[in-house]
Amino acid sequence: MQYNRGSWAGRIREVALNEKFIQTGPDTWVTKDTARRMREAIIEARDGTLMTMTYARSQPFRAMDLPGEVRRQVLSHLIEETYLNVYTRGIHSVPTGMLLPNIVYASKVLRAEYLLEAIEKTTFIVHNGLGNEHFQKWLGSTNLSGVSSYANGFGAVRALNFPYFSRYPYYILPATTPNNDIELMLRCPKLESVRLMWAGDMLHDQNNWLNAGKSVEQVRTDYRLDRLMQLRGLKRMVLVRFQFDTVAEEVLESLVEWLREALPMNGEGKKPELVIL
Incomplete structure (x- = not known):
């Protein structure tokens, strides 16, 4: 046969x-x-x-005679990449750059089931503000209601990585301007893992002629970090150091101490794991 x-x-x-x-x-x-x-x-x-x-x-x-959960298991074997970069726009005008296997175009159900599996298993690396904006639009337009309890793609996101988190100059904008990276996190109710890059020079107080480090309160204000306290399901937060010196190291240590106290417990009754790289 x-x-x-x-x-x-x-x-x-x-x-x-x-x-x-x-x-x-x-x-x-x-x-x-x-x-x-x-x-x-x-x-x-x-x-x-x-x-x-x-x-x-x-x-x-x-194929459609298979139970949905079996189809999803099969579709999961078609996922080739679990780390995707989000720029201003991706290839083929898809902001995530997520290419779909040909089989999922056979029906809307297959496409939704594949996207559900792929989004859940992928770490999205958001490189800039416009990429963030397009990514959020894409997630909002991705209908997963027929194959899950999620209305759209936000519910399926599990891991986000922001390699330029500290570079966007929120500190020169009005205090009411939201941090779009944090707002993206808050729109993902099942988010479990976050990775934030901190550039050492961004933790220096540029207005201080002694080149002292910023206070934790100043960093919280500059990056709207108090909004992180709304993340209820977070399991892991990774803070990545880039071009650090002694001043930046001291600021980061104080920031981590504040985060350990301030971040809420997740659904398992535990505080998120904090890792410094």
């Missing part, structure tokens, strides 16, 4: 039946005699458990 390994069927684990292997999919056809003999098949799930499915039909088996 032949099957196309490059098709949808090629992505499904081989089904053991009577010591033989049968592969089924939208472009793979079985004879009626074979279909009548197929009663139960075992599909090994991603977590190692076995799921029993009954086949009692003489019609070709289609």
Whole structure:
């Protein structure tokens, strides 16, 4: 019996039946005699458990006949990158640069299921303000309501990385100007991990002729950090140092001490893990 390994069927684990292997999919056809003999098949799930499915039909088996959670497990194997850079705009005018495998264009359900899996497993690296803006628009327009409890893509985001977090000059803008990076975090209710880059010179008080470091209160005000206290599900925050000196080191240590006290507990009743790199 032949099957196309490059098709949808090629992505499904081989089904053991009577010591033989049968592969089924939208472009793979079985004879009626074979279909009548197929009663139960075992599909090994991603977590190692076995799921029993009954086949009692003489019609070709289609991908959409699989339970949604099994389709998602299959689709997860198509995810090639789990770190995506978000610039002003990505390739093909997609702000995330997230390319979709051809199979997901077969239906809106498949596309939504793939995006749900991909967004949950991807760390999005947001490089600038315009990229942030386009990314938020894309997440808001991504409809996941039919395949999950999320209305849009924000609910599926688990990890964000901001390599230029400290570079945007919020300190020269009106105090009412929001920090768009933090506002993006707050729009992701299931966010678990955040990575923030701190440039050493941005922790220096440029108005002080002694070149002293900023106070924690000044850093909080400059970057609207008090809004971080609204992150209720955060499990891990990584603070990355860039071109640090002794002055910047002291400011960062004080900032971390404040964060440890101020950040709220997550759903597990624990404070987020704070890591300095």
